[in-house]
Amino acid sequence: MKYRLLLIFLLITGVLSATNQKIALYRLFQFEVENKNEYSNKYTGVELNVQYQSPSGLCYNFHGFYDGDGKGNADGTIWKLRFMPNEIGEWTFTYSWSDGTPGGTDTFVCVNDGAGNGMLKAYEKNPHWFAYNGTRPVWLKSYYETGHGSLGQDFEWVKQNVYWPLINNGYNHLQVNWLLSLCCTDQYYKDGPEPETLDLILYEEGNIWNSMNHDVWRRMEQHLGWLNNNDVNVHMFLGVDGSQNNGPDWSKLTAEDKARFVKYMIARLAPFANIAGWNFVWEVPGNREDKELGFARLVQKYDIFEHLRTYEDEFPRENEYGRSEYSFAAVENHEIASPIRDMDRKYWKEPWTHHMACLLGYAGKPVFMSEGNALWRRFWQQRTKASRNELRQSAWACATAAASFTWCGHAGEEALFAAGAEGLPFNEENPYTESAQHITILADIMQHDVAFYEMKPTDELLSDCSVLQVYALAEPGEQYLVFATAGSSFSLQVKKGDYNIVKWIDTKNGTVQHQTRLEIKSETTTKFNPPTNDTDWVLVVKR
Structure with missing residues (x-):
């Protein structure tokens, strides 16, 4: 009887126990609490602070976040705590509210069964390469998945027709546009089901704390969480500045709002181990305090898990990757042949420009060819006229510079398809099936014929x-x-x-x-x- 009364009390107050909840190593722990107090704004009126203590006694100070009704609607009383345990055994967590509202203490158990790989970092023994937790080298077989608006489509369809074909072909890394979702919502798979919604922009420019779209967070986390459980790393390509794609402008946020948003973003996403690169946006100089450099500093401050951080440098001849704010280099192969753009452009399909860009981008940290112009059928092939031979050669040019790379076999830059001649390059209709086979041959050689992680250019x-x-x-x-x-x-x-x-x-x-x-x-x-x-x-x- 006493137990039933206690359970009823806990249900009413929203303080449900996590005790005996078992979480696999490097997987996602999540816990919900309710706060029914009235606040003028629930994002800014109170903070949920959490301290986690590991089985060995280490303490991690983190924070929770407001999540509306917890199901994708902005109105509600639900806050969530998320964490990624890195030790086997019983963890204790204590949460408290900044306004003095009573918090609580509870435990969960981290187990080895079903453990994840951990986080990508620079390989400690040879930082040209990536390694899980810095100690277990991994060859990144990466694909650029361009479905901005696929968040609005049926997730089961996307899993079966996009993610599973990539996983079944050995891909363990995706560069994506939907994390975070700030633009281009018409780019969904036209051969898939009609979108459930195209209202996929995270917030209205200049009105962030009164327009947060919780359904978009829910959809992003559904994709990210499933990929995390299947050990697929995810690189954030379009980042937090939507202005370069006609979305919300980062520079329109106040310094206080930038810090608050990064803290909120980190609370929601950093406990997913597969975040494999915080990135501001494409093609920026790397040294702007109010933009990419300031963003990287905020991430460095709030991300206690220390996921990879970068900016994408279009001109890696002179880069900012030596800065402590950046932990890997995301490069493009421009201004290698000439500093004059019209002269340089005709060399963007050349493999040697990819090789040189990767070499120039190395500053004692891993290099990732994020936008190699001969490596993308989508967008760049129409501009450079790169052949499939040049795609293969450019992939090898990156690999022999001790760099990782992503590629894309989708067609054009207009309508997006999962299947057929213009979709994923894993069917006979698609001429870039040949390129997929070439990438697989490269990956097999690097993984099986040599110990790539011991090698340098x-x-x-x-x-x-x-x-x-x-x-x-x-x-x-x-x-x-x-x-x-x-x-x-x-x-x-x-x-x-x-x-x-x-x-x-x-x-x-x-x-x-x-x-x-x-x-x-x-x-x-x-x-x-x-x-x-x-x-x-x-x-x-x-x-």
Whole structure:
């Protein structure tokens, strides 16, 4: 009887216990509380502060957020606490309200069963590459998923027709436009169900705290949460400044509102481990205090999980990635051939501009080719006329610069489709199925034929070849990988050793031609001639 009375009391007050709730390691803990007090504005009138204590005794100060009725409507009495546990065992959390409203203390248990991978960070031993929690290297197989307005479509359809095909083809990373949702809501999948809504803008410009669209948050978190549970990392491409796409302008927010919004965004999204890059917006200089740099500083201040932070630099020849506010580089391949745009533009489809942009973007932090102009069929192919050969070569140009990259096999920039000749590149109708196969061959070589995470760019070991056509990665004395465009011959400086694996791999079809073992008695330059000059070859030399 006493238990039933206690339960009724807890139901009425909205303080339901989390005790015995089991959360897998690096997955999402969520807890709802109610606050029925009257506030002139529930986003600004009170703060929900939370301290989490780990099984080992470490304390993390974080905060909760107002979530309307908790189901996508702005009016309500629900606040939520979210967290991402990183230790096995019992956690204790204590929450309190800034206006003195009574809070509470409770516990949950973190278990290993169903654990996630953790967060992408720079690999501690070789920061050219990404690694889960900085210690477990991972090859990013990334696709640019452009469905801004797909948030408004039936989620089950999007899962089956967009996300599952990508996952089933080995993709563990997506660059997306719907996180955060500030523009372009007409870009949904036309071969899918009619949108349930196209009211998908997070807030009205200049009226953020009186126009917050909770249904959009609900939809974003549905996508993000499902991808998190399936270990797919998500890079925020369009970011928080909608002005470059005719959406709400970040600069119209006051300094106080910017800080409050970032804090709110962090409370809602940072506990998802798969956030793989906070980004301001595309193509900015990186040094503006009131825009991308200030945004990165706010994220650095409030994100206790320390997810990756970046800005996208269109001109990586001179970049800001050495700043502590940025933890990886997102680059494009402009101003590599020339600082004059009209002269530079004709080289945007060239693989060597991708290679150089990645090399120039490295500042002791991982490089991600976020917008390689030969790598996108959607938007850029119409402008650059890049061929599928140039797409493949540009992918290798990034990889041999020790950089990750994303690509897109969707057609055009107008209507968006999931299937058919213009949709995802995993069906016979789509000519870019060929490119998808090329990316898979590249990923397989990097994951299985070499230990990529031990390697660094080593073009200086090459000679007797064009620097625009042949690129090298190496862990000198252990393993070497050289990409040779159109079967170009080259010489490679190889350290003394007995290399029992020597093989050529055709990057178009994955065909392997093994060579005799290579015994180098003293460090020397060795001449290599690919099997043919009618395709692009990769040479692997390894102990």
